[in-house]
Amino acid sequence: MFKNGDIRDVVVKQLKRYSDQRGWLIELFRKDELETVYYPAMSYISMTDPGIARGPHEHEDQADLFGFIGPSTFEVYLWDNRKDSPTYMNKLIVKAGETDPVAILIPPGVVHAYKNIGNVVGMVVNFPNRLFMGKNRQDKVDEIRHENDPNTIYKMDKTR
Numbered sequence: 336m337f338k339n340g341d342i343r344d345v346v347v348k349q350l351k352r353y354s355d356q357r358g359w360l361i362e363l364f365r366k367d368e369l370e371t372v373y374y375p376a377m378s379y380i381s382m383t384d385p386g387i388a389r390g391p392h393e394h395e396d397q398a399d400l401f402g403f404i405g406p407s408t409f410e411v412y413l414w415d416n417r418k419d420s421p422t423y424m425n426k427l428i429v430k431a432g433e434t435d436p437v438a439i440l441i442p443p444g445v446v447h448a449y450k451n452i453g454n455v456v457g458m459v460v461n462f463p464n465r466l467f468m469g470k471n472r473q474d475k476v477d478e479i480r481h482e483n484d485p486n487t488i489y490k491m492d493k494t495r
Contacts, residue, residue, distance in 0.1 A: 337426035375462035390448025405433025407457030417444035
């Protein structure tokens with residue numbers, strides 16, 4: 336059903352770790368490398384246990400800017416669900432985390448999920464361009480949750 340390939344408007348950026356005797360630092364985003372429509376409105380950090388997946392889900396209006404920097408390693412699944420996109424029905428899987436830190440910009444309409452395939456609890460940061468539930472948390476959540484649908488077409492690899 337889906338074919339493997341790049342997805343228009345998804346940006347996977349390799350991140351550079353700057354290390355010295357004090358530890359390390361990674362720049363997750365810079366305004367000079369991001370279109371204004373994607374400027375973050377908030378941020379959050381989540382921790383995901385080994386073997387656990389989050390998603391798949393998508394947003395109608397919100398874009399996500401995820402940072403996978405470790406600890407642990409994740410498989411990130413992306414499916415282009417935008418009927419007007421030239422990459423509609425493409426699927427992209429990115430391995431990311433401690434040994435390969437990346438930032439992934441996911442535009443609205445791209446279904447996404449990730450799974451911690453490592454052996455330790457993994458941290459993920461996100462800088463969405465919309466506030467969760469809008470100003471003062473008074474709007475409906477901009478999320479279409481596919482993970483609760485037993486007949487979903489958005490399937491993650493079960494072999495890991």
